[in-house]
Amino acid sequence: MLNKHMTFTGLFCSLFSANLWAEAPTLTNPAVSVVLDGYYQNAERPLSEATEGFGLGHTELSLSANIDDLFYGKLTTVFEVNDGETELNVEEAFIQTLAMPAGFSMRGGRFLSDIGYLNNQHVHTDSFADRPAVYRAFLGSHYYDDGVRLTYLAPTDLYWTMGSEIFQGDSLRAEDEHNEREYDNLGVYTIYTKVGGDIGIESSWQAGLSYLHNKNGQLTADEHDHSHDHSSDEHSHDAAYTGQNMYIADVVYKWAPNGNYKYQNLALSGEWIRLTDFAPAEGAYIYPYSSHYQQGWYVSGVYQFTPQWSVGLRHGQVDTMQLDGNAFEDQKLTETDVSLFWHHSHFSTVRLQYTLQKGTNFDGIENDNVVTLQYVMTLGAHGAHQF
Amino acid sequence: MRINSNFIKTAILGLGVVISSVSYAQLNIFACEPEYASLAKELAPDAKIYAATTAMQDPHQVQARPSLIAKMRQADLVVCAGADLEIGWLPMLQMKSVNAKVRSTDQGLFFATDQIETLDKLDSVDLSQGDVHAKGNPHVHFDPERLLKIAAALTDKLIQLDTSHSAQYKANLANFTTRWQAAMLNWKQMAAPLQGQKVIAYHSSFRYLFHWVGIEQVGDLEPKPGLPPSSTHLAQLLKSAAKQDIMAIVIASYQNDRGAIWLGERAKLPVVTLPMSVGGNSESQDLFSLYSSTLNLLLNVQKLEAE
Structure with missing residues (x-):
């Protein structure tokens, strides 16, 4: 662990000393970026990685460059501190084709799935301290995995892309308390499409539909231990709730006066996720449940009212079910977040966020009012952001 | 089996039309800023030209939005200021538009600042200096002499990509140069x-x-x-x-x-x-x-x- 850390520090220093922040990255001069993320909060949000008190968030080191004229590569490592132990996780390590013909491209390795709107965005670009509850419940905050992706972009003025991914799917596996289940090694298949465009000069939009098929997402009757405890995987990236099928619809709309994002701009977004076929197929009469699906949604609005200040409002809810004894118990978590943040430059953000949370049958809610003070700062390469 | 010879003729004719329309297709130009869309219009008036930003938008802060990805996907030539002015959005557009033709300056990518000497280049950059450009000031289009050099280089690029119309591009440049030099004399006086x-x-x-x-x-x-x-x-x-x-x-x-x-x-x-x-x-x-x-x-x- 120490050695690994030393190597990275050395690598980083040697690269950074030669690296001008805004240079176009090349192989001998790759884009190096570090994200520093720290916070203090008075309470915890259920299903979240962030604990009470002081803590480090998504502290990451990222290297990327075009490898040659055909391939691009990126490595993102995330440092996490859990119970006093520092872990180094690889969140992205992928190559992507640059020169496939006819609008096709492929990505392979470990990467963020492109389903939904928020999932493939990097956490440090978020406007809130935590992902919405529905993401934390169904996607383990953000779903990244080992696999391959094929995408196609249509040659039309209307933006229209389609993609499909195959993943190992370890982090989306249903519970297996006895370690007896033989999981499929290719567990997760996704397809998605996104369309988007401009409305005049001031407005832009994008909408998407995604489907995720999870071969290992459904509980099986005989393998299930009747006591179920989520607190044991509090800090893992695994999704707390899984099912065989996941459907996502997302929409985002952005507006700026004259289309000039420097001074004022508004971003509205919303997503809805439904999970089906979660209960043991053969056991509907053994383990009764109230609904055939679990689902959640959020809507969010963020307004930058001066070049250095933004305010965000988000409301969302997730309705889940947890097997408790011989029946699925209904759970509900509703969150309303207000976030005020100051961005002195493109590289530094300080955020104050208040969350009002209401949970029904949810563990881990000791306080309905969560206040988080957080900083997110980047040093190194000025990475281009996604829409 | 009877084959409808009319059908075959129509099909061959149709194929011919498709092929010829591909080889004589209008050049599709994506300009990062409106000044380069205007310059492209002077030098390639028949091209299909799209400006990604307007003069009312800060070119440092542009969203890599879906419409721009869709436009770049179809482009034969991308003309930008360069010197990292578009560093916050151009790389994302290049990645997402999966158009290999416009990724390298050897092919259909053209940076205006590559063609001239920029002012205020820096030997070293420290972000405490603010949002500075190590490669020099990228807002080069307001120097008429530099712009003329950029016009000549852009003409070379157009000829490289669309050789069959090289005479036309040369004539357009000559015409533009004459008018521009006359205007420069006037502006100098003004x-x-x-x-x-x-x-x-x-x-x-x-x-x-x-x-x-x-x-x-x-x-x-x-x-x-x-x-x-x-x-x-x-x-x-x-x-x-x-x-x-x-x-x-x-x-x-x-x-x-x-x-x-x-x-x-x-x-x-x-x-x-x-x-x-x-x-x-x-x-x-x-x-x-x-x-x-x-x-x-x-x-x-x-x-x-x-x-």
């Missing part, structure tokens, strides 16, 4: 009274214009490049403005005028908003009218000052 004047400006947006005309920028509304005017910084500018003979406060069409107006009222200086590019005001319809409108606005301010 701008003579502005030489040696001092201004306070916002960012280094008009660095090349001031350099060419001989205007001295003695203050910047931004405390550091990329940071908005702060009250303490404006107060300092107010103090130093009192000690010098300043003609005006100059801002660009995409810049907020609040700081400039605050300072202008207290320092008794006129505030003039110049078009950052074509489309920045109603007079600026092309590169020629952009220059004349800009010089006229400055001359009007100077006249007011003199009265």
Whole structure:
């Protein structure tokens, strides 16, 4: 662990000393970026990685460059501190084709799935301290995995892309308390499409539909231990709730006066996720449940009212079910977040966020009012952001 | 089995039309800024040209939005300022538009700042200096001599990509050069009274214009490049403005005028908003009218000052 850390520090220093922040990255001069993320909060949000008190968030080191004229590569490592132990996780390590013909491209390795709107965005670009509850419940905050992706972009003025991914799917596996289940090694298949465009000069939009098929997402009757405890995987990236099928619809709309994002701009977004076929197929009469699906949604609005200040409002809810004894118990978590943040430059953000949370049958809610003070700062390469 | 010979003829004819329309297809040009869309229009008037931004938008801060990805997907040539002006959005567009034709400057990618010497290059960059460009100031389109060199290089690029029309591109360049040189003589004359004047400006947006005309920028509304005017910084500018003979406060069409107006009222200086590019005001319809409108606005301010 120490050695690994030393190597990275050395690598980083040697690269950074030669690296001008805004240079176009090349192989001998790759884009190096570090994200520093720290916070203090008075309470915890259920299903979240962030604990009470002081803590480090998504502290990451990222290297990327075009490898040659055909391939691009990126490595993102995330440092996490859990119970006093520092872990180094690889969140992205992928190559992507640059020169496939006819609008096709492929990505392979470990990467963020492109389903939904928020999932493939990097956490440090978020406007809130935590992902919405529905993401934390169904996607383990953000779903990244080992696999391959094929995408196609249509040659039309209307933006229209389609993609499909195959993943190992370890982090989306249903519970297996006895370690007896033989999981499929290719567990997760996704397809998605996104369309988007401009409305005049001031407005832009994008909408998407995604489907995720999870071969290992459904509980099986005989393998299930009747006591179920989520607190044991509090800090893992695994999704707390899984099912065989996941459907996502997302929409985002952005507006700026004259289309000039420097001074004022508004971003509205919303997503809805439904999970089906979660209960043991053969056991509907053994383990009764109230609904055939679990689902959640959020809507969010963020307004930058001066070049250095933004305010965000988000409301969302997730309705889940947890097997408790011989029946699925209904759970509900509703969150309303207000976030005020100051961005002195493109590289530094300080955020104050208040969350009002209401949970029904949810563990881990000791306080309905969560206040988080957080900083997110980047040093190194000025990475281009996604829409 | 009878084969409908008419069908075959139609199919062959149809295929022929498709092939010929591919080989003689209109060149599809994606310009990062409106000045380069205008330049492309002078040099390749038959091309399909799209400008990704307007003169009312800060080119440093553009969203890599879906419409731009869709446009770049179809482009044969991408023309941008370069020198990392578009570093916050161009790489994302290149990645997402999966168009290998426009990824390398060997092929269909053209950076204006690669063709000339930029001003204010830095040997080392420290972000405490603000949002600075190590490769020099990228707002090069306001130097008419540099722009002419860029026009010649862009013509070479057009010929490289569309060799069959090389004679046409050369003729277009010759025509543009003649008109541009004549206009330059005129502008030089017009701008003579502005030489040696001092201004306070916002960012280094008009660095090349001031350099060419001989205007001295003695203050910047931004405390550091990329940071908005702060009250303490404006107060300092107010103090130093009192000690010098300043003609005006100059801002660009995409810049907020609040700081400039605050300072202008207290320092008794006129505030003039110049078009950052074509489309920045109603007079600026092309590169020629952009220059004349800009010089006229400055001359009007100077006249007011003199009265």
